[in-house]
Amino acid sequence: MKKFINRVDDVLAEALDGFDAAHADIVRVHRDPTFVTRAASTRTGKVALISGGGSGHEPMHAGLVGMGMLDAACPGQVFTSPTSDQMLAAAQAVESGAGVLFIVKNYEGDVMNFEMAAEMHEGRHATVLTNDDVAVEDSLYTTGRRGVAGTVVVEKMVGAAAETGADLDALQALGQKVNGRTRSMGVALTSCTVPAAGKPTFELPESDIEMGVGIHGEPGRRRVKLMPADALAEEMIGAIAGDLRAPAGAEVLLLVNGFGGTPAMELYLMHGAARRQLEAKGLTVTRSLVGNYCTSLDMAGCSLTVTALDDELRGLWDAPVHTAALRW
């Protein structure tokens, strides 16, 4: 295993130290328990948005804390749910009188721990569960569809609405709306390597790829031979668009998300390929995001996410944001 680390047990703590130091103007990393908040306090009367999940998906979620997105994030150990203690401490730190909205990716550990934290938290709270991955119905770590890179879109749009003073019920409904209009699917060219394991999570022969892979390296739909980018995009967009069922002429956002080991040149090439597939189905891409947003450590691969826009969602996407990973 070749990684920039000192001791395996210290990876998360040391990475968070570096993150804290690099972005002291935007975030604050808290310890015992571990959570990340904005450097500035949550404005009184603003609903506090909190997300979290296993580490290894950076910049999700700590890199999405800041003006226009999250108020706090709870990073668990690598590919392991954060504890309810972390979530409760985060909620208590950022709650400012208007309640807390938890945005949770659909994995059993995360769902269970966020439920426990919500029960322990005495203030008003609600939850939005994301489950945008169309690859498989059930998976290694979850019942029902997995929440993946579409969560970035949910956090961006709900975050923008929270800044304008929307209340807890409205934000929960908005989060459910965005999730309901969002679909994703991923493909792995290589495995990832969890530091504590020291070896690749799964074996993938030099000629094969994992179509529909999960963001922890969980199995996808099928293992196939490497295909040209256009064929990959055709299969992935076919699955996404077939499930999304947006009417011809609909306007969509396209997120091409790298899994950590794939360079920008290939992601942009995939963006072009995916866009052509969407256009062939009569959909118009009016907003794009290309880069590493919901990663799987050092996995080579990418996911495609499509969100059906309307005037409300387009406006929320375009609203200003200032986080470590997303700024405009």
Place this chain on the structure above:
Amino acid sequence: MKKFINRVDDVLAEALDGFDAAHADIVRVHRDPTFVTRAASTRTGKVALISGGGSGHEPMHAGLVGMGMLDAACPGQVFTSPTSDQMLAAAQAVESGAGVLFIVKNYEGDVMNFEMAAEMHEGRHATVLTNDDVAVEDSLYTTGRRGVAGTVVVEKMVGAAAETGADLDALQALGQKVNGRTRSMGVALTSCTVPAAGKPTFELPESDIEMGVGIHGEPGRRRVKLMPADALAEEMIGAIAGDLRAPAGAEVLLLVNGFGGTPAMELYLMHGAARRQLEAKGLTVTRSLVGNYCTSLDMAGCSLTVTALDDELRGLWDAPVHTAALRW
């Protein structure tokens, strides 16, 4: 070779198509010859900044075109200098009466072609050569030190000054000043794979790393066994700081640059490690940038860049920027 591509010959053109579509609000990709400009025309009386070089280093340079940085970039084929035709066409497209400043990384092909373009260009022009890599004195593709990730710092600071109306001579002097106060060094954990070659550029056994690697996979100082992050940072910052010779108490910018295949978690961990080394030498890190900015295709590895700041350079770094890859 596992990559998101269709045909090897089309990689660059298709990646640029995707880049163009994803960032139509910021850039415009031109063809025959190929170059990238801002979507908006260069303001009359503003010096036009142009850079370029082989592709495979994305987002450098096309992702650094936009308000506050470059006016145009010329992408060559992968790891191959752009032609003087590309540079000349870019210069003619963005020249607006105040002259053109070429920012060129020190590689023989780039230097030669930019010189030819400068001779053919009839307007006023000047050049800044970057050579921030302290790893080796001469290398596979150049005489003298290589220009690497420090070029991002030069382009950011000179770009900010150009927006305020600084003239050609002042910008050239500023670029030379920034380059003179900037040092970098890289390390490779793996090779990269050039699409047209179809196999890794060099062989690196599972236990070894290339200390001082170049951004095309050129040899560095020495091949050593994998070390902990702290030991890597100690050697790299030792070489950088020993060469930079900033006085104790000096204020510095620290850029931790990923080579394309290294995830954010490891880069942030390296940021913490490098920062500790700088602080032990009495230097204070007041500005940071962590991410993939000057890459080597899919290479796992990173480089560290340190720039000695003063009030002028800190202000130019903080000035607003709006490009595909850098925004604040």
